[in-house]
Structure formats: structure tokens, C-alpha cells
Amino acid sequence: MSEQHSTPGGRPVEQTVDRASLGAFLRARREALQPEDVGLRRGSRRRARGLRREEVAELCDMSADYFARLERGNGPQPSQQMAAAIARGLRLTPDERDHLFLLCGHRTPRRRTRSEHVNPGLMRILDRLQDTPAQVMGPLGETLLQTPPAVALLGEQTHYTGEARSAPYRWFTDPAARRRYLPDDHGLNSRVNVALLRAAATREGPRSQAARLVASLLRQSTEFASLWDRQEVGLHWSDAKRFVHPEVGRIDLFCQNLQDPDQSQSLLIFTATPGTDSYDKLALLNVLGADSFPIG
16 A cells, blocks of 8 residues: 655655554564553553553553554554654664554664664563653754653753754743752753763764764854863763752752663663652652642
8 A cells, every 4th residue: 555745846655554554563663562561550450462552552652552553454554753753652673663664654764863762671671660750862962752750850851853853952941940950050051061062073973973073052142152172072960960859949969870782872860868858849740740730
């Protein structure tokens, strides 16, 4: 089965959607996932093999009817964005994700899109950290996923588009990006952001997204341009993080960083020392996050 599309010049491009194979693949991956794999509780009356369609649909941020139609083989062609959401929701490996894109009638994702697909291993860890501030970051500081407590601590960071997806870009162009960080740390944070962006641009080359971000920031931020001229390299984030939260005030945390070299992604996990004021404040933020984003 195929669908017709047109290029900007009007030339039709045919994209083939293998609906039967797509449905079979989605059903097999859904049945292979267990509730524990995605941070859900296994109820005593559960009879479904693997996850229910409704549960997968919620993970993919789509309607249960839409996912059911795809499984039955009579649904519409998923867009590339929808295919990426399905790949993430089903915790697909990179090879499985590429296979899904081809079944949906799309080419395999470009490098940038591929780097935004969260490693299933990181996803499994994040699923078990729903009561802890944690988030998955892309290679240029893009926030790919956040737990509810991370949103309560740092604010929603996954909705940005374009260059603003990059945390270093927002740091130098949006005053709001600095509000939750202790002012005494702003200077060092600026230097680390510049050094890490310099390393990324050098590693990825002059035509990379990192290099384009550097060029954009050199035009827009005199602070960035001044720090760029220092030629500093080798600066890294400290494990100690000091925040100023609008509801609980100052909170001192530690940040553990779990790296996934293949995807150039990292999982940040924020914790506090038991018995401290920051520990109590973090527990309060976790409650606020759970109330705003109920689990299950």
C-alpha cells in the first residue's frame, strides 16, 4: 500500500507503508513490554500479555484508538514525529527504531533525529526514578525527558524548539534560564557552557549544529563572545548544584551523571544529603511533582 506526497517543486514522491507488517511489529513489541519495564505496577488482575494498548498509547502520547488502528493495519500513515514518539514509547532500540521508520514509509532518521531517540537502557532507569528529579539530556544540552520531580525543580524544559532547545543557548539569550541557579554560580556556569560548546563544535566540525549554535551566540551575546575569546577548554560541571526555587528557596543538591556514549546522551539524577534542609525541600518538591503529574 502506498501514499502520494509532493516535493516543494510539485514532483510526487511515493512513500510505501507496510501496514500489515507495521501492525504485527507494534503488537509484538507491545506484548514484549512488561509493566515493570516502564515503571508501572502490575495489578493482581492483569491478564494481558505485556502492556495494554491504552498503556502504550499513553506512553506514546496518542489516543488508544489511533494505536489500535495501527495495530489492526487500518490506521493512517504515522508522521516522522509520530514514529519517533512510538519508538520512544515502546522503548525501541536504535535498530528497532530504524525498522519502524521504514515500515511507516519514511527513511531512517537523520543523525540529529537519531541522537534524540533515548536509549532504552536510560529509559528503563528513568522509569524507576519517577519519585526523583532526573532527566535525559542530548549532546547539546537538549532536555529529552524529565521526571515530574525534575519539572518541579527545574521547570518544564522539553517544549522548546529550534536553537532554544539547547540549554547553553538559552543561558545566554533568555534571562529566565538563570533564575533557578544561585547568582554566585552564574559566572562559572557561563564559562562551563562555553567550554562544553567549544568542545562539541571542535568534535563535530564547522558544519555541525554545535558550530551553528556558536555562530548564532557570537552574534547575539556579548558575554558569550567575550568568554569565547578566552579559548578555555576542559571545564566541567561540578557535582554540587545550588538552586534557588521560587517556592522552597535555596536548595543544595548533588548531580550524578550517567553517560550513554553511543547516543551522546546523559542521565542526570539529583539527590540531597539526608538530614539537611535541602533533603526536606527536595521531598516537598517530589510531592509537588507527583501532584502535578500523577503516575499511572
